[in-house]
Amino acid sequence: MELAQALIAGNRRALARSISIAETGGTAARELLSAIYAHTGRAHIVGITGSPGAGKSTLVNALALHWRRTHQTVGIIAVDPTSPFTGGAILGDRIRMQPLGGDTGIFIRSMASRGRLGGIAHATSDAIDLLDAAGFDIILVETVGAGQSEVEIASAAHTTMVIEVPGMGDDVQAIKAGILEIADIFVVNKADRDGADATVRQLRAMLHLGGPPRDGWEPPIVPAVAMRDEGIANVAAAVERHRHHLMSTGQKMYRERARAKREFELLVQETALEQVRAQLAEQGWEALLTRLAAREIDPYTAARTLLTRD
């Protein structure tokens, strides 16, 4: 496959086109991903999540520049799950990324699902594989925090980084229970603000409440001021330590299995939906929806009937 070869050879235009194909999904995406899959598994995948306003983009920018200085190549995926309706990523705030422009050791892409049946989770998962096959050393996946997307980033990443800022409200605390379970590293960004010490203390207290460290790893809490490039080397060092921890304890393979499981399950779901759609063609599909909405049939019986093998 020509496109796959060009991507593996490091052609950036081929990479960009491949990610667009992944966003659209379908047979073309699956053939492409199938062709490059054997070339994946080399990159270290870092998920970055946090509330709006936590400074994720700035931190991603600073980290990418840091890694470039140590001669590592960096692929960045900004996941924007907020608007599948428009089919376009609205994370327009990539202006801050400008300093990264013109360096072929860095590749930045905002993701949208473009109506892919498997949704944005699937498109993102494929984009990670594509950047991996294209040879990037580190892949940063940035997602707006809260809810399902955080959990998805954790299952797609080797290292999950949660960004906090001083002055979190009570409600944010309530969400923490979920975050504690996915965070490998906490970054307290905007650490020059009032209350940064208190935020670090609160996070530490919550971590200790959660019992002994899971898998022998106690998530570090790293203060930083991404806007002024302060503490970035410490964040990068924490990522490196976690990467080494995963390698030395054999947990890398465990996380790879979890990633493979997720990717495979998404694929089975997407493929099954496509098969059912193809089976019904357009008219039968519309008629089915009308009958379902009118409660003439129930979706459980319909799904079972359509998926039953002859």
Place this chain on the structure above:
Amino acid sequence: MELAQALIAGNRRALARSISIAETGGTAARELLSAIYAHTGRAHIVGITGSPGAGKSTLVNALALHWRRTHQTVGIIAVDPTSPFTGGAILGDRIRMQPLGGDTGIFIRSMASRGRLGGIAHATSDAIDLLDAAGFDIILVETVGAGQSEVEIASAAHTTMVIEVPGMGDDVQAIKAGILEIADIFVVNKADRDGADATVRQLRAMLHLGGPPRDGWEPPIVPAVAMRDEGIANVAAAVERHRHHLMSTGQKMYRERARAKREFELLVQETALEQVRAQLAEQGWEALLTRLAAREIDPYTAARTLLTRD
């Protein structure tokens, strides 16, 4: 089916047990939902979303009490997608719901996915059907805002209500593009705070930027102070107006079709995954994951092979 009959007859214990079955998923859930599906389609489903701290629970509480005073029954589902790992809903903040206790015209349930293959979206969708079949007039679905969960609530609801509070930051604004597309009603809660008027104005300006109203409906912006029970009747009236709008314009059927589509697609995905899992049994499944993680095979080929009909 005895459980289904009891639920339809209004037995609250049967309802609670049915929702637990939906959370677990699998064949038992599908049989139950299949048995009650013909009894659904009567309730008006209202999705409520907003950032942490917007006062969603308080507003839900106040609205439910309002509707009870007008002799309508209210089912409440609090969706907590933050922690599928623990398998338990952490929205512990139901204490504010206490005034609703002891009234059988109200039913409250926090949802967790309990490892259901289809995830929390699926379990929630089924819980809505169960409350509908149990005869509740209004079903309120409350979810933590931001990202995918908002979009999912919009596709599960007839009326989607987005809660804002005065003093939103710039980053929140960036998210608005997605919210504008799903909101049927905006509530500016905590409207006694400074900046409430500005928030109303900002929302109105954003709505106008979005062009003419979709489907002939201009989302109202309703100020309220849920904590003091102020403006709640106006919020309820806006829901009633929207419900009437959906009915009189025929859009009700359109939304029902969208709901049926989503439910059916979730079911196809879940059923296909279960079939593949059953095909592989436990050992074959683990072996597959190992081979995928080692890049010995690619997930695309594996999925296609397993889903191909003989």
